[in-house]
Structures are given as structure tokens and as C-alpha cells.
Amino acid sequence: MRSTWCVLATLVFVTAFGLVQDPSQAQVVQKGTVNTEGKTGAQLFADSCAACHGRDGKGKEASVLGFDVPTPDFTDCQFAPREPNADWVTVAHEGGPVRGFSNRMPSFGGALGEADLYRIIDHIKGFCSDPAWPRGELNLPKALHTEKAFPEDEWVMTTGFGKGPANVSTEFVYEKRFGPRNQIEVKLPFQSTRANGHWSGGAGDLTLGFKRAMAHSLEKGFIVSLAGEVILPTGDSAAGLSKDTTVFESFVSFGKLLPSDSFFQFQGGVELPTDTTKAGNEAFWRAAIGRTFTQNGPFGRAWSPMVEVLAARDLESGATTHWDLVPQVQVTLNTRQHIRFNIGWRTPLNDRRGRHSRVVMYFLWDWFDGGLRDGW
């Protein structure tokens, strides 16, 4: 009996929306099935989306829909503001599978123009009316060294190798957002060195951090955050992997959207050890500029080439500022685009004594958007 109802409900949807399976797995809403003449985003949403997403944007029960793929809750401020409009237009245009979602989310690209879809998405974005939540457009592609201003839910594993005291260094970073603007962070580095034919190494100092977005505006295209970190002397001291003193770090991060999918990011701050006989006070600043390109039309894989400039200087008179240049490229690995890879080449620009070029790369998993195996 229940399955008969499911089949019937599906049939009603298929006929109501003119859904047909297309080769890319998406169900396509046919051209001419939606009248868009002079309609607002709210009206278009009511006509084309509310059957599954509900007029209030909260989504509908499986029993009403006749399938058990849960529909997202667009009123949830934790979720909706962080998704860039362009990503949602992509999903609505091409159907769920374009971002590794279910094909229950149909493709409207044939029936609705991009301008209609942007109007609808604007309406959907209004379901979370609290402006405290920074918009996902301000979540710029992460550079290898410059810390983002956007508060994130991420795992990042960064590895560097080359000549020099630490042949291979790997750092694990866990970031968790809470509330609209805050994020906590835990960082643990590891180093291994090859000497006399064998590898040795261990863990470095553990970092605990807190970051808060102080100001952000999608209209003006910027976000600014302040952060404080404590680096605890937990590392392997005997192997030279600890600073042997607690270090306080504080910095400002800034992100700016530029025309044609370009962006600029800046981070500047200081590191202040509690015992300055063990480690010196240091100032640092980093900047990244880049642009995002998409492969195979506007909805495909995103490539973001960037160049980073890094500067660090001991806070004592006569100290040299160390400059490094890091050309790099970030690429989305899966169709959901929440798993990304970045590879770059860090090269010292001055004072090359004991400072070597290194390959640096990371794997990034935005775990809020899905599991590691989701959305491929």
C-alpha cells in the first residue's frame, strides 16, 4: 500500500514538473513548463521549488515527498548563509548530481534562466534573516600559509618537503565554527628528518586558537577577523621540535573579493614567547592574490592559481626581514567541492643562507558539507 502511494506521488511530481532522466543522471524540468513572466523570486520559488522545499523553506517530510532523500532546511542559519549563491544556482540549474547530491533535486536550467534562479536563491537566502552570519562568497580559496578570515569547519593536512633541517613536515589543523562569527582551532605539527640513512622525528608544539569575524559585508566584498593563539611547549624537546616556552600569537586576517572571480587575502601579526631567552619576538605578514577559473563551463571543477608573499622579522633592531614567494594552485577534487588540494613552491627571496626552497601542499576537507566519501 505504502509503495503504491510512493509510486503515485513520484508520478505526480514527474508529470507536474515534466521530469525526465537525462544522461548525467539529473532529472530535467523541461523548457516551457514554468511561466516566469514578471514573477518575483518568491513567486518562482512557490511555483517551482516549494513542492519539495516547502513554502517556508524548511523542507518536506519523506512521507509527503514519496522519497527518502531529506530536503535541506533553508531557514537554518548554520547552513544557508555559508553556501555561495553561485553554488546554489549551479545545483538548481544542473540538478543535484552536479555537486554530488541526489538526482531527486531536479535540473531547472532548461525551464528557468540564470537570472530567474538568482532571484529564487535571493529569496531562499532571506529565510535566515540574521545578518550576523558571514556569507559564503567571502569564504575565499585557502592559501598555503595566509590564514583565512572566514570562520570554518575544516580539517587541513599540510605537508612540506625539501632540503633543510626538517626534510618532511606535516601539520594537522582542525577548525570548528560556533555561532555566526567564532571559530576554534587545534594545530599539531610533525617533523621527520633523514640523517645517516635513517629517519627520525616527532611531534612539535600544539597550538590552540580562537578566531572571530569582526566585520563582514557581501556588498562591500570584505571580511576581517581577529585571532589569538597559544602555542604550548608540548613538542619533542630532545629532537629540537619544541620552542620550550609558551608562545602567544595574535593576528588580523582580511579577505577581499575582487572583480572577475579574483580575490586578495592578508594576514599580519606577532608571536610573543613568554620566555624570550628561548625564542624571540617575531612579527609576520602574509598576502595572497589569486583568481578562480572553472573547467568545462561555469559549473565544473574550480582551479584557483594564487601567489603568496610571506614576510617574517625578529622584533629586535638590525634584524633582517625574511621574504618568501609561494606560487601555488588550489583545485577542487570532488564534485561537491568540499575536498580540495593545493600545491605550491615556497622559495626564499632573500637571505638564502640555511633557507631552502620547499614543496608545500595541503588536503582540505570542509567537513560541514559532507563526509570524506560524499559527493565524488
Ligand code: HEC
Ligand atoms: C522534486 C523535489 C525538488 C524540487 C522541485 C526542488 N528541489 Fe531542491 N532539493 C531536493 C532534494 C531532495 C535536495 C537534497 C539533495 C541531497 O541532499 O542529496 C535538494 C537540494 C537543493 C539544494 C542544495 C542545498 C545544499 O545542500 O547545498 C538547493 C540549493 C536546492 N535544492 C534548490 C532548489 C531550487 C532553487 C528549486 C526550485 C527552482 C528546487 N530546489 C526544487 C528536491 C527538490
